Amino acid sequence: MQACKIVFVFAASGKQILVYSFTYYREKWQTNCQRKSIQNRPLDGLQETSLGSSPPSNSPGEQQGKSKVLYCGICHSDLHMVKNEWGVTQYPLIPGHEIVGVVTEVGSKVEKFKVGDKVGVGCMVGSCRSCDSCDNNLENYCSKMILTYGAKYYDGTVTYGGYSDNMVADEHFIVRIPNNLPLDAGAPLLCAGITVYSPLRYFGLDKPGMHVGIVGLGGLGHVAVKFARAMGVKVTVISTSPNKKQEALENLGADSFLVSRDQDQMQAAMGTLDGIIDTVSAVHPLLPLVALLKSHGKLVLVGAPEKPLELPVFPLITGRKTVGGSCVGGIKETQEMIDFAAKHNITADIEVIPMDYVNTAMERVLKADVRYRFVIDVGKTLKPDV
Numbered sequence: 001m002q003a004c005k006i007v008f009v010f011a012a013s014g015k016q017i018l019v020y021s022f023t024y025y026r027e028k029w030q031t032n033c034q035r036k037s038i039q040n041r042p043l044d045g046l047q048e049t050s051l052g053s054s055p056p057s058n059s060p061g062e063q064q065g066k067s068k069v070l071y072c073g074i075c076h077s078d079l080h081m082v083k084n085e086w087g088v089t090q091y092p093l094i095p096g097h098e099i100v101g102v103v104t105e106v107g108s109k110v111e112k113f114k115v116g117d118k119v120g121v122g123c124m125v126g127s128c129r130s131c132d133s134c135d136n137n138l139e140n141y142c143s144k145m146i147l148t149y150g151a152k153y154y155d156g157t158v159t160y161g162g163y164s165d166n167m168v169a170d171e172h173f174i175v176r177i178p179n180n181l182p183l184d185a186g187a188p189l190l191c192a193g194i195t196v197y198s199p200l201r202y203f204g205l206d207k208p209g210m211h212v213g214i215v216g217l218g219g220l221g222h223v224a225v226k227f228a229r230a231m232g233v234k235v236t237v238i239s240t241s242p243n244k245k246q247e248a249l250e251n252l253g254a255d256s257f258l259v260s261r262d263q264d265q266m267q268a269a270m271g272t273l274d275g276i277i278d279t280v281s282a283v284h285p286l287l288p289l290v291a292l293l294k295s296h297g298k299l300v301l302v303g304a305p306e307k308p309l310e311l312p313v314f315p316l317i318t319g320r321k322t323v324g325g326s327c328v329g330g331i332k333e334t335q336e337m338i339d340f341a342a343k344h345n346i347t348a349d350i351e352v353i354p355m356d357y358v359n360t361a362m363e364r365v366l367k368a369d370v371r372y373r374f375v376i377d378v379g380k381t382l383k384p385d386v
């Protein structure tokens, strides 16, 4: 692939800039370069902070700022989106919602951050800020929540994600990264981390001594093991891959490991779990998981397969069991999760890659051939040359 500059022109205020983007279109990644006229975005009273190196002639407005994107994780949702598996994708698409960087400029009304701060942006960059969900720090459940990429921003433009070297977001949707948290291995916490931390807390599966199952040992699953262990919870990993057992027990600190295809193991573990966080990205049977729960146990789905799952009702009724779902987490809780991770030294296990490896990385994510998250080294591999 030729050298490319990946620019996120979310709220750029320059007149004419060159926009290079790395996009997935018609089954392949393409490098585009076009000269674009960027109008000032109406800010509606929002203060904006940007992430990313400045494109030429892109000077920030008074409520805007800039910083440099350094790393972006590759979430399986990026893969669902580039393949339009959820039927909502609009091309061209610039994915990425596990973004970390360093602030290089802030607008005059930005209060939360200053130049040099290490910051992160996760799955959302906007919400209505006035509904019940927003008032309760649950912007992630706001009906007007704006996803970090592939969504319509307030002014109707499409949001672009963190496979970029330049990004702008409202400061409300930016979190602080503590100094002791490594930026590369910390990036996946912005989506994978909060997606598993939030349901552990909300569904009350965070009490020391509880026994929780984590299904699917991928990007989400492996950090779920680490968070649950740090909360004092006993963790059983449930996986289709017996070859992950040793790592799960020795490296990730899980207490036990079940191979989901092994009927004897699953039978022996029936009725032992207070709750399960299910991170599996593809269609899979729920009955064996419901069977693992104690009476009143909770199965929480966070994986988002493209097709519906079959829900067995009788085992739910007879054990008063709950099946629920959870979507990332609010900004306040995301900051709490990041601070918790920094305190307990929780980071993702990552493979750092250059941007031009992203095609191969996507193929490997599909095959679950990564331990356990790819993180794009945006800062080093993108050398702006416009």
Ligand SMILES: NC(=O)c1ccc[n+]([C@@H]2O[C@H](COP(=O)([O-])OP(=O)(O)OC[C@H]3O[C@@H](n4cnc5c(N)ncnc54)[C@H](O)[C@@H]3O)[C@@H](O)[C@H]2O)c1
Pocket (backbone or CB within 6 Å): 074, 075, 076, 077, 078, 080, 191, 192, 195, 216, 217, 218, 219, 220, 221, 240, 279, 280, 281, 282, 283, 284, 301, 302, 303, 304, 305, 326, 327, 328, 365, 366, 368, 372
């Ligand atoms: N709810 C949310 O807010 C939220 C946030 C982020 C990601 N997600 C979704 O969570 C899912 C997991 O994301 P990830 O980044 O951890 O993905 P990943 O690819 O890193 O991990 C998925 C895991 O599921 C396993 N798996 C795949 N197919 C399976 C099957 N048929 N049976 C059993 N196990 C199987 C894989 O081996 C892998 O370990 C994706 O669907 C993603 O879109 C949801």
Ligand SMILES: [Zn+2]
Pocket (backbone or CB within 6 Å): 075, 076, 077, 078, 097, 123, 191, 192
């Ligand atoms: Zn994600």
Ligand SMILES: [Zn+2]
Pocket (backbone or CB within 6 Å): 127, 128, 129, 130, 131, 132, 133, 134, 135, 139, 142, 143, 144
């Ligand atoms: Zn709202």
